[in-house]
Amino acid sequence: MQLVFLSGGSGKRLWPLSNNARSKQFLPLLEAPDGSMESMVQRVVRQAKEAELNTQITFATNAAQRDSIINQLGDGVDVVAEPERRDTFPAIALAVSYLHFVKACPDDETVVVMPSDPYTELGYFHTIARMADEVQNNAADLVLMGITPTYPSEKYGYIVPQKTTEKSLRSFPVSRFTEKPTVSVAEDLLREGALWNGGVFAFKLGYMMAIVRKYMQSSSFEDTFARYKEFPKISFDYEVAEKATSVAVVPFTGKWKDLGTWNTLTEELSHDSIGNVLLGDANENTHVINEMEVPVFCNGLKDIVVACSPDGILVCAKDKSETIKKYVDNLSLRPMYEERRWGTYKVLSDLSYADGTHALTKSIMLLPGKNISYQIHHHRDEVWTIVDGEGLFVLDGEVRKVKRGDVCVIRKEQFHAIKAITELVFIEVQIGSPLVEEDIERFDWNW
Amino acid sequence: MQLVFLSGGSGKRLWPLSNNARSKQFLPLLEAPDGSMESMVQRVVRQAKEAELNTQITFATNAAQRDSIINQLGDGVDVVAEPERRDTFPAIALAVSYLHFVKACPDDETVVVMPSDPYTELGYFHTIARMADEVQNNAADLVLMGITPTYPSEKYGYIVPQKTTEKSLRSFPVSRFTEKPTVSVAEDLLREGALWNGGVFAFKLGYMMAIVRKYMQSSSFEDTFARYKEFPKISFDYEVAEKATSVAVVPFTGKWKDLGTWNTLTEELSHDSIGNVLLGDANENTHVINEMEVPVFCNGLKDIVVACSPDGILVCAKDKSETIKKYVDNLSLRPMYEERRWGTYKVLSDLSYADGTHALTKSIMLLPGKNISYQIHHHRDEVWTIVDGEGLFVLDGEVRKVKRGDVCVIRKEQFHAIKAITELVFIEVQIGSPLVEEDIERFDWNW
Numbered sequence: 001m002q003l004v005f006l007s008g009g010s011g012k013r014l015w016p017l018s019n020n021a022r023s024k025q026f027l028p029l030l031e032a033p034d035g036s037m038e039s040m041v042q043r044v045v046r047q048a049k050e051a052e053l054n055t056q057i058t059f060a061t062n063a064a065q066r067d068s069i070i071n072q073l074g075d076g077v078d079v080v081a082e083p084e085r086r087d088t089f090p091a092i093a094l095a096v097s098y099l100h101f102v103k104a105c106p107d108d109e110t111v112v113v114m115p116s117d118p119y120t121e122l123g124y125f126h127t128i129a130r131m132a133d134e135v136q137n138n139a140a141d142l143v144l145m146g147i148t149p150t151y152p153s154e155k156y157g158y159i160v161p162q163k164t165t166e167k168s169l170r171s172f173p174v175s176r177f178t179e180k181p182t183v184s185v186a187e188d189l190l191r192e193g194a195l196w197n198g199g200v201f202a203f204k205l206g207y208m209m210a211i212v213r214k215y216m217q218s219s220s221f222e223d224t225f226a227r228y229k230e231f232p233k234i235s236f237d238y239e240v241a242e243k244a245t246s247v248a249v250v251p252f253t254g255k256w257k258d259l260g261t262w263n264t265l266t267e268e269l270s271h272d273s274i275g276n277v278l279l280g281d282a283n284e285n286t287h288v289i290n291e292m293e294v295p296v297f298c299n300g301l302k303d304i305v306v307a308c309s310p311d312g313i314l315v316c317a318k319d320k321s322e323t324i325k326k327y328v329d330n331l332s333l334r335p336m337y338e339e340r341r342w343g344t345y346k347v348l349s350d351l352s353y354a355d356g357t358h359a360l361t362k363s364i365m366l367l368p369g370k371n372i373s374y375q376i377h378h379h380r381d382e383v384w385t386i387v388d389g390e391g392l393f394v395l396d397g398e399v400r401k402v403k404r405g406d407v408c409v410i411r412k413e414q415f416h417a418i419k420a421i422t423e424l425v426f427i428e429v430q431i432g433s434p435l436v437e438e439d440i441e442r443f444d445w446n447w
Numbered sequence: 448m449q450l451v452f453l454s455g456g457s458g459k460r461l462w463p464l465s466n467n468a469r470s471k472q473f474l475p476l477l478e479a480p481d482g483s484m485e486s487m488v489q490r491v492v493r494q495a496k497e498a499e500l501n502t503q504i505t506f507a508t509n510a511a512q513r514d515s516i517i518n519q520l521g522d523g524v525d526v527v528a529e530p531e532r533r534d535t536f537p538a539i540a541l542a543v544s545y546l547h548f549v550k551a552c553p554d555d556e557t558v559v560v561m562p563s564d565p566y567t568e569l570g571y572f573h574t575i576a577r578m579a580d581e582v583q584n585n586a587a588d589l590v591l592m593g594i595t596p597t598y599p600s601e602k603y604g605y606i607v608p609q610k611t612t613e614k615s616l617r618s619f620p621v622s623r624f625t626e627k628p629t630v631s632v633a634e635d636l637l638r639e640g641a642l643w644n645g646g647v648f649a650f651k652l653g654y655m656m657a658i659v660r661k662y663m664q665s666s667s668f669e670d671t672f673a674r675y676k677e678f679p680k681i682s683f684d685y686e687v688a689e690k691a692t693s694v695a696v697v698p699f700t701g702k703w704k705d706l707g708t709w710n711t712l713t714e715e716l717s718h719d720s721i722g723n724v725l726l727g728d729a730n731e732n733t734h735v736i737n738e739m740e741v742p743v744f745c746n747g748l749k750d751i752v753v754a755c756s757p758d759g760i761l762v763c764a765k766d767k768s769e770t771i772k773k774y775v776d777n778l779s780l781r782p783m784y785e786e787r788r789w790g791t792y793k794v795l796s797d798l799s800y801a802d803g804t805h806a807l808t809k810s811i812m813l814l815p816g817k818n819i820s821y822q823i824h825h826h827r828d829e830v831w832t833i834v835d836g837e838g839l840f841v842l843d844g845e846v847r848k849v850k851r852g853d854v855c856v857i858r859k860e861q862f863h864a865i866k867a868i869t870e871l872v873f874i875e876v877q878i879g880s881p882l883v884e885e886d887i888e889r890f891d892w893n894w
Contacts, residue, residue: 015744016741016744278774278777278778280763280767280770280774282764282767282770288762290760292760293796293797294463294757294758294759294760294783295759295760295778296759296760296761296762297462297463297759297760297761297762297763297771297774297775297778298761298762298763299763299764299767299770299771299774300751300763300764300765300766300767300770301751301762301763301764304747304748304762306760306762308760310741311741312741312742312743312744313737313739313741313742313743313744313753313755313760314743314744314745315735315743315744315745315748315751315753315762316727316744316745316746316747316748317729317746317747317748318747319747320727320729320746320747323727323729323746323747324744324746327725327727327744327746328744330725331725331742331744336741346796348795348796348808349740349793349795349810349874350740351810351834351835351872353835357835357851359834359835359872359874361795361808361810361874363796363798363808381852383830383832383854385830385832385876385878387798387806387876387878388798388800388804388806404804404878405828405878407830407854407856409854425798425806427796427806427808427874427876429832429834429874431832431834431851431852
């Protein structure tokens, strides 16, 4: 069995902790069984392992999230990053092509595609195991998970099973799908026994490859990747689920939540505050998450969430947390904090001048053994002051060892790279005009 | 007439915008008549000038506030900074000695001492003119301002005038003082016609010098300054006002407020937000002040103040803003933003390591023509990256011109200084163990 996690999302609704590079599923806000903090993806992958699904894991994602996934989950998972953002059908098509061409999985192997951010319990993964069994038993070409609804939601798609008197079925044939209904239609659907579409799909690899081939005759993963834009921009639900002639659903009745807003997320936090926070004695149902160095003090608050990150500061009534999405486009300039495969960086200051010059100061942490690629910039100088650790610094082909207190001055057009021996921390001052991330030309360096 | 403003205060109640170096009276939050922003001290000095008091102004303050006063008010005011914090009587004694010895004011010149932070109107200064007249008319040795109370407050001291049937008096003899009474005592006081003690005192210079000489026979200001600790730690109210045999009060009935808490301060703000703030459409009686670069978004808040500075972030119900004072000692480590005579600095990051080493990153702005003194550090290296402007950098006696993009590396024990030609901005990384402000030895440099 192959488990494919879909990981996307712009992360607007959990601003300022999430951004394009750090969607909600990567926020380390949940408490793991050992008391440490874990993210939603770390939680679901841990649960998948605890359920002993005997599966290999592949993440279908985009380039911006690749490093976060590897940082949080290590090398035990495969990552297939789409070359451009399209929709869920192309993303799944690419991941399935990877299983076929790169991992050489056989056509009759079961593939289960699921979101990377459900907040759920172990029974969810036992349901996935039953779905895989139904696929192997040829109960249907496509087997979906149906979440037992707890209220007539307008937010979800619904799966309507065929009426049956047989109680012993492990899966039920699907009669039809209904996308995001009104509340009154949803009430009717609930009476009909409809289930929420949880976005979990099980099928045999060969079944999906046949659909992929309708759009692209390809002989390799590289070819599929290069021609990715030939796939239509369409969701998996529309392209596959709704067109399929043989579809079944397996119900799941356990705990399942979408922690997509601050309102729903804070319900699952085990502490009132995370980070450098001081709470006065007169707060009620208030959660404060602080990822900045400076302290936050709150008092006299009721039903409020406060979230602080290098990207910004949110203070919002919990029942208004849905409104963030429509405002956030006016707030976010660039991500001020990013987790990369080589480590993390945080923007400390961004000064701009009338002549178009910017001065950007960052705190950068390089993990031991990791490096920043050999590169040049055409429009900016960089000054690095090493504040902790040891590393190797390359400037125009000359390597020197650097440690705390050393200064690396890199002028425009100078080739440079740095590799951490121990965990390396440095303060970077970039000065340039224009000052854009994209002003990087990368070269090979043989460490 | 000499006007002496008392400027002190630890600035705890308006955390995080105020701190030891930046008390509430220096916060640029009020709207001036021309639409620009001004601080409380800028406002009272502007009003004193508008009232045409024909006065010279001296600030009695402490060393930490000296630079803020000069930055905000320019060279048109004298500043007398006490060498150590004692109480209001010593501070006024020192200022009066300055008027006597340094400014050579005559003994019969009127001196009016007042706080630097009342939020009031022009009539207040016309009352001060009347107080000065009463001093010159020898109505009493000491003439106080009595604020007409608006409610039976427990926070203020009260001045009880003698009962009189004469309505034409410009001042009233004082019967007694009562410090911070209970509400029921305050209610009785109001029925007696008592007034709030606004901390405004008028007297002839010679009168006060006689009291000063009871504690210290001194022949110069320098001598008085050097022996400052000989003055008792006592307030002016206790030492002078309550002991005086000839005291009168001049009532003031106009607008007068102490903007000492976020609750009272926000009532006088002309805008809901200051700085990089986005307000959603569902806020009510909420004020947001943001002195950080990152954006603040607020929605669904009612009766709340949000204040963000490099020192920290406050989110507080307005009616709980009095509680800040008792929590703030657990919050403030070091001031993260300071206004100095030479410019400003802001702490961007403060990293610490297990071996006791700290790495402190600051953004520093030097005003044109200003300099940082020639100095050495015994325990830290400093790296300066110039990001804007031009200046002169001295290292071990060698002067060189520096501009944007230049890097100054200063090792322990190296003599260094920098002077701005145009407004100069640089990022400083300090690395040291221990890393303390006090690790500075200053020397002379002839620019």
